[in-house]
Amino acid sequence: APLFPFVRGFFLRGGAGLSTFTSVPASAIGVSYLGTNLLLGAGWAFPVAPPLHLTLGVDWTHQFFGAADMSGSNVWMIRAGFGLY
Secondary structure, three states: OOOOOOOOOEEEEEEEEEEHHHHHOOOOOEEEEEEEEEEEEEEEEEEEEEEEEEEEEEEEEEEEEOOOOOOOEEEEEEEEEEEOO
């Protein structure tokens, strides 16, 4: 659930969990990696018909797959959606 620091409009998102990555080359057996991930995001909720809101936001996630140098993959996402707040 998002956190609304100013009660309305601007919100923050965050989370952590498990990640999997599977590589399936055309000529070999696939390899899977298990790791963890971190999500950070922010956005704005526009009231449509409260409690229904249109939401626009940006999220960043990083997946860690066990390397000592904390290498992994990064994903940025711009999103639009609906929420009940």
